[in-house]
Amino acid sequence: MPELPEVETIARGVHARLGGDRILEAWFGSHREPLKTPATRQARGLEGRTVRAVRRSGKHIVFDLSSPAGGGVLEERSGKAAAQWIVHLGMTGRLLVTTPDAPVAPHTHARLTLASGRELRFVDPRRFGRLEFRDLARGEGFSGPGAEPLIIEKGDFAKLFRGRRVAIKAALLNQALLSGVGNIYADESLFRAGIRPRKAAGRLTAAELERLRLALREVLLHAIRLGGSSVSDYVDADGVRGFFQLEHCVYQRGGEPCRTCGTLIRRVVVGGRSTHYCPHCQK
DNA sequence: CATTTCACCTGGTGGC
DNA sequence: TGCCACCAGGTGAAAT
Numbered sequence: 001m002p003e004l005p006e007v008e009t010i011a012r013g014v015h016a017r018l019g020g021d022r023i024l025e026a027w028f029g030s031h032r033e034p035l036k037t038p039a040t041r042q043a044r045g046l047e048g049r050t051v052r053a054v055r056r057s058g059k060h061i062v063f064d065l066s067s068p069a070g071g072g073v074l075e076e077r078s079g080k081a082a083a084q085w086i087v088h089l090g091m092t093g094r095l096l097v098t099t100p101d102a103p104v105a106p107h108t109h110a111r112l113t114l115a116s117g118r119e120l121r122f123v124d125p126r127r128f129g130r131l132e133f134r135d136l137a138r139g140e141g142f143s144g145p146g147a148e149p150l151i152i153e154k155g156d157f158a159k160l161f162r163g164r165r166v167a168i169k170a171a172l173l174n175q176a177l178l179s180g181v182g183n184i185y186a187d188e189s190l191f192r193a194g195i196r197p198r199k200a201a202g203r204l205t206a207a208e209l210e211r212l213r214l215a216l217r218e219v220l221l222h223a224i225r226l227g228g229s230s231v232s233d234y235v236d237a238d239g240v241r242g243f244f245q246l247e248h249c250v251y252q253r254g255g256e257p258c259r260t261c262g263t264l265i266r267r268v269v270v271g272g273r274s275t276h277y278c279p280h281c282q283k
Numbered sequence: 284c285a286t287t288t289c290a291c292c293t294g295g296t297g298g299c
Numbered sequence: 300t301g302c303c304a305c306c307a308g309g310t311g312a313a314a315t
Contacts (some may be wrong), residue, residue: 003308033292059309091309092293107293126292128309166286175310182308231308252307272288274306 002089004149004180005223005244008056009236010095014120015054017097022050022115023065028131029109034124036086036132045083045133046112052081058144058179061087061095083135086142090128096121097238146179149216157213161201168204168212169197170271181216184229184251187276189216191250196282197275198268222247250276 002010026046028039035042048068055062064081075082087095096105100119104111110122110131122131134142147156160177161168171177172186181189190197192215195208204212223229228242231252236242249259254267254276263280 006308088309090292091307124292125294126307126309128292130310164285170286173309184308229308271286273309 002093002228003059003182003185004056004220005185006228006236006242007059007061007089007180008224009228009242010089011054011056011061013236013238014061014095014097017118018051018114018120019053020050021118023047023112024115025113027111027113031109031127033127034109034122034129034131036130042131042133045135046085049083056180057142058146058148058175059088059182060142060144061089062142063087081136081141083133083137084142086130086132086134087122088130090124090126090130092126093122093124093129096123144179145176146174147177149178149180149213150220152178152213154210154213158206158209161204161209164201166201167198167270168195168201169273169275171201172216173271173273180220183273183275184231184248185216185219185223187251188219188249191276191278191282192219194282197270197277250278252276 023046026043028035028043037045046065050066051063052066053064055064063085065083065085067075067082087093098119098121099117100113104121105123107125108121108123109127112120114120122129147160161171164171169186169190172181172189173183187197189212193208193211195204195212223242223244226243226247227236227240229244229248230241231245250265253265256265257263258265258278258281261278261280263278265276266279268275
């Protein structure tokens with residue numbers, strides 16, 4: 001369900017509520033798909049640690065955790081996390097902060113009991129989401145392979161697409177190039193940059209590439225300001241819907257008139273994903 | 284290696 | 300009402 005702006009909104013919400021809290025107990029359901037780390041090892045890893053920060057990396061939510069003891073002055077000073085809990089929401093994953101007595105929704109795959117008396121739950125009907133524990137004592141911290149679209153600069157952005165024959169739409173969705181862009185914001189940024197989604201990535205001019213980088217940046221920042229897009233039942237950690245769906249120019253608007261020129265928005269399939277564009281505004 | 288296709292899941296919607 | 304086809308914010312493995 002979530003792309004960069006939704007994940008950013010959720011991470012901020014969870015950080016505000018759980019930052020500084022301590023994990024007392026972790027429970028995992030019987031479905032194996034969501035567990036990149038086996039249930040027992042994941043629970044043992046999480047229990048006793050303090051949540052120092054919750055942040056977004058690409059489409060992943062990263063929980064920076066203290067040592068099991070709870071940190072200590074040395075660790076406080078160093079500012080380094082001792083372990084991480086990595087959550088990917090897939091298409092339908094949600095993180096909910098509740099009280100332990102709140103009814104447990106169907107498809108709840110994880111429940112973390114916290115020292116504050118609250119509970120963090122991971123709910124995911126389709127089970128495309130993933131939960132992973134990383135001990136940083138041995139091994140590296142999480143970092144996606146792709147560049148952050150909000151940070152990348154002109155030259156590096158252009159370099160990503162050089163020589164590529166894939167459609168620019170497919171390239172935008174490739175997380176190894178850019179991390180965080182999904183189907184909504186790929187379509188919306190291409191519309192705002194005036195570029196056809198099927199145009200070969202390596203064929204974009206320098207001007208087009210820079211228009212695309214800036215359009216992507218603007219659309220993501222604007223969406224974060226509005227709390228993300230609520231296409232079906234997406235809600236943030238506080239159960240609040242986003243409002244960016246009201247600003248969609250093309251996404252899921254096939255057959256409707258373009259907001260700029262009135263031409264009917266077209267829906268096609270690119271790289272196996274439904275793709276929406278205005279044949280008049282996008283060249 | 285780059286690119287394309289498909290499987291992985293459940294649930295909602297709309298047509299007949 | 301029931302049944303079925305199709306669609307959905309994502310990814311990663313297998314095939315080409």
